[in-house]
Amino acid sequence: MRRIKPITVGMVEIDLAEHRKRKLNRTQTMLNLLGKTIVSGGYEGVPFPTEEELSKTHGVSRSVTREAVKMLTAKGLVNARTRQGTTVQPPSHWNMFDADVLRWLLDREPSLELLRHFNQLRIAIEPEAAALAAIHHTDAQMLLIEAGLARMADAETGADDPLASDIAFHVSILHATRNPFYEQFEPMVATALRTSIRFTNAIKGHSASLCDHGAVAQAVADRDPAMAREAMRKIIGDVLELIDDGTA
Amino acid sequence: MRRIKPITVGMVEIDLAEHRKRKLNRTQTMLNLLGKTIVSGGYEGVPFPTEEELSKTHGVSRSVTREAVKMLTAKGLVNARTRQGTTVQPPSHWNMFDADVLRWLLDREPSLELLRHFNQLRIAIEPEAAALAAIHHTDAQMLLIEAGLARMADAETGADDPLASDIAFHVSILHATRNPFYEQFEPMVATALRTSIRFTNAIKGHSASLCDHGAVAQAVADRDPAMAREAMRKIIGDVLELIDDGTA
DNA sequence: GATTGCGAATTTGTCATATAATTCATTGAC
DNA sequence: GTCAATGAATTATATGACAAATTCGCAATC
Known part of the structure; x- marks a missing residue:
């Protein structure tokens, strides 16, 4: 029929x-x-x-x-x-951390407001995640973090995708916390990064960014939580600043 | 049949x-x-x-x-x-912030490990939430925060439930951020607090706790983000310390 | 012997229809 | 006016049939 x-x-x-x-x-x-x-x-x-x-x-x-x-x-x-x-x-x-809900939200409004809300959350989560990662990471997870950093370096020369490598790095930190709740933020962070480039595609100050990311990786490797936290806070803080500028 | x-x-x-x-x-x-x-x-x-x-x-x-x-x-x-x-x-x-999943998790293991994971997250979220609340709260939300504080004071004298008033206070801060993602943590925070008392029911240093909570409320009312963040960090930090002691 | 192709079996996916349970609104009795 | 009985609307559940997709085994071929 x-x-x-x-x-x-x-x-x-x-x-x-x-x-x-x-x-x-x-x-x-x-x-x-x-x-x-x-x-x-x-x-x-x-x-x-x-x-x-x-x-x-x-x-x-x-x-x-x-x-x-x-x-x-x-x-x-x-x-x-x-x-x-x-x-x-x-x-x-609504379950804001659900991947579907996030997708629908972005589909509705890839708005600066939403992006700001994302990054207001990131600045809470990711610095603390870096600190936890510094304490709890395993050797294998450290290798993944360094791999993410290497990909970002490759992206500098065009040998890799900048966005994908950026996501890989941040996600590797989340997993290194060895706290299941932090790992839940993977879709949110990935989404936030993907959305960021739509708005601030001028931010290709990647060399500076690469340096900052390297500082995080180094602090985690050194098992220095305070340093890791600070380094990560700088990364997200810079993004947040750009967004707020976009508004004002 | x-x-x-x-x-x-x-x-x-x-x-x-x-x-x-x-x-x-x-x-x-x-x-x-x-x-x-x-x-x-x-x-x-x-x-x-x-x-x-x-x-x-x-x-x-x-x-x-x-x-x-x-x-x-x-x-x-x-x-x-x-x-x-x-x-x-x-x-x-798994969607760890889903109320059902949380309930099932606790049903399985109201373990110290889970409680620590909760509070490792809280120490990321809540201080930043307090800072955001200091910036973005409305008058009505400020009243709710003060109401929560008042309930905690009542709890001192036995006129109210200590747990319920504690939850009310923390939740009111989350809502005052005016960021939908922070509001999502309500079930988690409530669950964490409920679980805490099972383990650390000795922590009835409520007078100290009340004082700390008052400091948060005051900083939020003064629209002082840095102070609010610090005050909240102290509250969660104390809890986390107790839990870690319980392990060691 | 290895690979490819085909068909059978299994499990979820979809459809259609019937009945139950629950709740809201209305009506009627007192 | 209050309360109970009745009815209507909507989701909840049951049942049985078929569709679609994927795996697995078997056979045919090279």
Whole structure:
């Protein structure tokens, strides 16, 4: 009966291409669609559709709709109650560290405000992460950190991707803390760095940046927490300064 | 045909009482059950059951099982693929800031190690949160902070619950940052505080603690970020010290 | 013997329909 | 006016069927 995939949309842009490329199934497509719509305020004022409405609108079965809504519930975006229907939760309930939610947020507004919020968090997390890494890192993790630094050096000469190497370095520090909570910030840090270059692509003061990153690595290697913290704070502080300048 | 709720379990303890009390539906019960089991390593070595097995074992329909698994997927605990089955993800993929995951973790091990990890994070987050609060708080938020402080004072005289007032104070600081990412730490901070008293119930140096908290509030009111940061760092630092002593 | 191709089996993914449970609104009795 | 009974709307659960994707074994070929 139904031969063509009836994946289509109401308000958000159609992501059929992305859908095909990533081989998303219908539940995942539905999840993305609803997530994006919620995050971009598509249901403010209007009540969230019932399961039946959603199913009809998007040409999928109720099972698909329900499972997508369940996932949204698990991420804190909505809350479903019998008879009352499904309601969108206020943003404070959203799981901001979820990779999907972050993606939807950026999709909505790669705004300076969001970038500032990211980096306000980074300046709390990463210096302390560097300090913890200085204390708790294993030899293998130290090698990874140095590898990240080497990649950044390569990026100087064009032999590697600057963004990827930057992410690799910061992520390696997070893991070296050996604290599972710090490791959770990987998607956020990666996202923040990716977003940064969109706004401040002029900041190719990479030579200075490379030097700063080297200082962090050295302090971690020396198992000097205070120094590591300071060095990392300088890196993030510089970024934050640039962003604040962008605003003012 | 089926008259009695067939909610029962295999390896984890039966939470029928909790189930009734919180009026959990079957999907939520299933979610809790699977979540606890996964977090406590119940599926290490053995493959995760298929949908049909789970449904049979727990006497629920495949819908319920599937929706529970979907929620676990959304929280990063498992990954389902056609024909390959559902696999448990490594802990680094788990969404550690999810309230459910936190609860399951504590249910497994209210361990000193976990408590230390919590507070290693708090010492990054909360001092910076206090600094941000000093800059960005609104009048209403300042009132909430002072209310929290007042409750702590009441707790001194037994007029209020010490734990609840402590949580209220710290949470009010988080919200005063006006940064949605900081607000996400509410469940973690609350959990950390709740867990603390189990271990360090001797720390009823509340008079000292009250004084320290007052210093934070004052610095925030004065819009003095550096002072707020320092005062908060002292509070968490003291806790961390106690925990580390407990280990050594 | 190694590789490629094909088909069967397995498991999640999707659909359709029916029924239960819960809650809100309305109506009616007192 | 208050309270209980009734009904309606919506999610929750059950059931059975089929689709899609991936693995695995087997066979054919080189």
